[in-house]
Amino acid sequence: MDRVRARAPDVRTLGVIAVVLVFAALFLGPPLYGQYLPQRISDYLIFGLPALAVALIAGHARLLNVGIGATFGVSAYTVAILSHHSVLNPVLLMLGALGAGVLVSILFSIYAVVATGLEYLLLTLLTTAAFASLPLLSISLTGGENGLGVKGAVDISFGLDPLQGNGFYWLLCAVTAFWCGLSWYLLSSRAGRVMVAIGRNPVRAAAMGYSVHAYQVAVTLYSGLIAASAGWLYALAHAFVFQDLLGLADSVNFVLYSLIGGVDTVLGPLLGTAGLRFLGEYLGQQSTQSQLYVGVALLTVVYLLPSGVVGGLRQLWRLRSRFRSASPIGTGEPGPVEVAGAVEMDRLFSAARDE
Amino acid sequence: MQHLVSGRSGRSRWWRPLVAAAAGIIAAAACGGGASTTQSNQATGPPIKIGVLDDQAPSTAVEGAEMRVNTDLAIAQVNAAGGIHGRPLQAVYVDPKAQPDEAISLAQQLVQQQGVDVLVGAILSSECLGVENLVPRLQVVYVSSTGCAAEDFAAKQCNMYSFRTTPQGRQVIIPLSTYIVNTYGKKWSIIYPDYAFGQSQLAAYRVGLQAAGGELTQIIPIPQNEPNMTPYITKIATDGSVNGLINTEVAADLVRASQTIAQFNISQKLPVVGVFGKERFAGVYPDSLTGDIGQGPELSDSAQDNRYDVAYHDAFRKQLAKEDPNVISTLGGLDKGVPGGLGYEAYTAIMALKEAMLSANFTGKADTSKLIKSLSTLKAKQGPDFPGGDFIMNPSDHQAVTTTYVVKIMGQKEQVLTTIAPEKLPAIGNCQVK
Numbered sequence: 142m143d144r145v146r147a148r149a150p151d152v153r154t155l156g157v158i159a160v161v162l163v164f165a166a167l168f169l170g171p172p173l174y175g176q177y178l179p180q181r182i183s184d185y186l187i188f189g190l191p192a193l194a195v196a197l198i199a200g201h202a203r204l205l206n207v208g209i210g211a212t213f214g215v216s217a218y219t220v221a222i223l224s225h226h227s228v229l230n231p232v233l234l235m236l237g238a239l240g241a242g243v244l245v246s247i248l249f250s251i252y253a254v255v256a257t258g259l260e261y262l263l264l265t266l267l268t269t270a271a272f273a274s275l276p277l278l279s280i281s282l283t284g285g286e287n288g289l290g291v292k293g294a295v296d297i298s299f300g301l302d303p304l305q306g307n308g309f310y311w312l313l314c315a316v317t318a319f320w321c322g323l324s325w326y327l328l329s330s331r332a333g334r335v336m337v338a339i340g341r342n343p344v345r346a347a348a349m350g351y352s353v354h355a356y357q358v359a360v361t362l363y364s365g366l367i368a369a370s371a372g373w374l375y376a377l378a379h380a381f382v383f384q385d386l387l388g389l390a391d392s393v394n395f396v397l398y399s400l401i402g403g404v405d406t407v408l409g410p411l412l413g414t415a416g417l418r419f420l421g422e423y424l425g426q427q428s429t430q431s432q433l434y435v436g437v438a439l440l441t442v443v444y445l446l447p448s449g450v451v452g453g454l455r456q457l458w459r460l461r462s463r464f465r466s467a468s469p470i471g472t473g474e475p476g477p478v479e480v481a482g483a484v485e486m487d488r489l490f491s492a493a494r495d496e
Numbered sequence: 497m498q499h500l501v502s503g504r505s506g507r508s509r510w511w512r513p514l515v516a517a518a519a520g521i522i523a524a525a526a527c528g529g530g531a532s533t534t535q536s537n538q539a540t541g542p543p544i545k546i547g548v549l550d551d552q553a554p555s556t557a558v559e560g561a562e563m564r565v566n567t568d569l570a571i572a573q574v575n576a577a578g579g580i581h582g583r584p585l586q587a588v589y590v591d592p593k594a595q596p597d598e599a600i601s602l603a604q605q606l607v608q609q610q611g612v613d614v615l616v617g618a619i620l621s622s623e624c625l626g627v628e629n630l631v632p633r634l635q636v637v638y639v640s641s642t643g644c645a646a647e648d649f650a651a652k653q654c655n656m657y658s659f660r661t662t663p664q665g666r667q668v669i670i671p672l673s674t675y676i677v678n679t680y681g682k683k684w685s686i687i688y689p690d691y692a693f694g695q696s697q698l699a700a701y702r703v704g705l706q707a708a709g710g711e712l713t714q715i716i717p718i719p720q721n722e723p724n725m726t727p728y729i730t731k732i733a734t735d736g737s738v739n740g741l742i743n744t745e746v747a748a749d750l751v752r753a754s755q756t757i758a759q760f761n762i763s764q765k766l767p768v769v770g771v772f773g774k775e776r777f778a779g780v781y782p783d784s785l786t787g788d789i790g791q792g793p794e795l796s797d798s799a800q801d802n803r804y805d806v807a808y809h810d811a812f813r814k815q816l817a818k819e820d821p822n823v824i825s826t827l828g829g830l831d832k833g834v835p836g837g838l839g840y841e842a843y844t845a846i847m848a849l850k851e852a853m854l855s856a857n858f859t860g861k862a863d864t865s866k867l868i869k870s871l872s873t874l875k876a877k878q879g880p881d882f883p884g885g886d887f888i889m890n891p892s893d894h895q896a897v898t899t900t901y902v903v904k905i906m907g908q909k910e911q912v913l914t915t916i917a918p919e920k921l922p923a924i925g926n927c928q929v930k
Binding site: 176177180181184277284286287288290291294302304379380381383384385386425 | 633
C-alpha cells in the first residue's frame, strides 16, 4: 500500500505537466493557427464550463443535478434583458449574470438540503423544465419564442470583439483557466476532500462531525457560479439568447459532455465538450442521420470508459503502476482494483480528518 | 450537399477555373432540355458563394426540403443563364438542426471560414432573428428564405444587412381580414394553439379584423398537441352569432382540428379561414380541409393562365427528381410534390439576390454595400424570376411585398377568390434600417 501511495506524486506531476501543456496550447494554438479556429474553440470553452460545473456537483459531490442549464440560461438572459434596459457597463452585466446564476443556485441548494438521490434528481429536472417556459411569461421582456438580441456591441465585452481578433478568445481562456485552477485548488484543499468524502459516504461524513448540508450548499453555489459565468460569456459571444438555452436539452448536453470527458476530473468535461461538439458538427455535415451516429459513439464511450476519457486514461495509468507493484496472482489477496477503491475511500476520509 | 472543409489561406487556386467550369456544366445539365440553348451563356468565372442555413430537423422537414429544392432550382437557372456577369452562384449548405445557437455559429463559420459572400435561410423565427442580429457584425447580406415568419424580423429588429422577400404577419392578415369581413361579415370566432405562436396569431387577427371593421366575438384557445379536439370544436357558435371561423392551428393539431370541424359539419355552416398549401400535406389535401379559405404568395398547382408559373412548376418537378430520396419523399413523391408558398419563399430569395447582384455588378463580399443599395430598391414585375406576381422591396425596413392570393380549397383544387396586388399590402411596422 505504501508503494501505491509512493506512486501517486508521479501521476500528479505528470498531470500538472499535461495540464500546463494543454493550457499553453489553448492560449497560443488557435490564435497562431488563425482563421476561424479561435471562434470555434470559444464555443467549446463556453459550453465546457457548465460541463465542469456538472462534474463538480455530480461527479465529486455526487448530487445528481440536471439543472445546470437553467443557471446557464438565466445568466445569459440576464445579460440580454439588462442590455435592453440600457445597462451596458460590462462589469455590471457580469455581476448581474453571476447574481442571477447564484439566485437559481440557491433554489438548487435548497433542494440539496431537503432531498436526496432520485428525489433530488427529479426536483432539478422538473425545475429546469419549468424554467424553459419562463420566457413565455413576459414576452415583451424576454422576446418569448423569438428570442432576444443583446445590445451594446463590443462595449459590453470590455471592447473585445468576439468575432474579430483574439482578445475575446483570450478572455475566455483566462476565465476557463481561472475556474479550472480554482477548482483544482479547492478539490485538493481540506474542504474539497471533505466534499468528495461526503459525496462518497455522507452518513460516515456526518458521523465524523462534518456539516453535510453546508458543504452541499457550498458546492451547489460554486458550480452555479461557474455555469453563470458561462451564460454571461455566451450572451457576449453570440449576442442573442433564446428559450432553448434554459431547457433540459442543454442541461442534458452538459451532463453528457462531463460523462464523456470524465465526471470526476476537472479537465475531462472541457475535453468531452470539445470532442462531442466537434463530432456533432462533423457528422452533421456528412449525414442527415448524425444524431444516430453521435448516439452510437456515446454508447461506445460510456460502455468502454465508464469514467470518461480522462478518467479512463487516469485509471489506466494507475492500474499500470499498481500492476507493477501488485502481489502475484493466486495469493488470495484482493486485486489491485479492490485495493485501490478501499485505499481511495480511506485516503479521502483520512485526508479530510488530518488536514 | 457541399460539405464544409477547412482551407488554408495562400493555398494554390489553380483548380478554381476547373471547378467553375464543372459547376457550369452541372448547372446546364440541371436545366434539362434547355441546356443546348444556354450553352453559350454558361457561367465560368470564380463562383459567388451563398451560405444556405437549411434545417433538416424533423420539425422543419417540409420547410427544409422546400428550401433545398427551390434554392437548387433557382441557382441552376441563374447559372444556366450566365450567372452573375459570368460568375456562377454556388450554394454552401449547412444544417442548423432547428437550433438557434447552431444557426448563429454556422452563419459565423460560413462567413469567416468558408468565405461565403451572402447568407440565406434559417427557418425558425428564433434562428433567423439570431442570424439577423449577427450579420451587422459580420457585415454580410442576409436574406431569409422559407419560414422566418416573425414580424420582429422587419418590424422591430430590422437592419441594413437583412432582407425578407415575402410578406408576413399583419401584412397578409390585414388584407385577408378585410376580404373576409367584406365578404362574410364582421363577427368571427377563432381557435388557436395556446402557446406563443398561436397567441401572436390571435393578436394579429384581432388587429386585422379591427382594421377591417370586424371583431373577434368568440376566442377558443386549444392546448398544443391536444389529442381530443371535440370539447373545443363543439364550443364554436353555429347559431348565427358569428359569421365565420378562423383556424390558426398548425401541423398535426391542424389536421385533427380540421377533421373534428368536418365531423361536426361546422365547415358547412360557417366559412373556415386557415392555412393553405399542399406542400404542408405531402402534396395532397386531407378531405377535411375542403371549403377552407387561406392566402399565400403562390398557388399549390400552377395557374394555367400564367405561363411563368407553369414553367416554374415544370422546372420544380424536374429539379425534385434530381434531389435526395429523403427530400422527395418528404414532399410527397415525384408525382405529388409541389413548391407551394413555402418553396416559393426560397425561390424568390435567390431570384431577388440574382436581380440585385446583376444590377450592382456584385463580385463578392467586398461589394456588400452596393448589393444592399440594389436590393433595398428592388422592384420586379411578374416574370420568370417572380412567377407568382410582382415584387417590391421596402427600402425602409427591407421587407418585401408580393402579389398575394386568397383561395378556397375545393377538394384537391384551389379556387382563387381574389388577388391582392403588392401595393395594397400594409407595412409590417415602422422600423427604419440603419
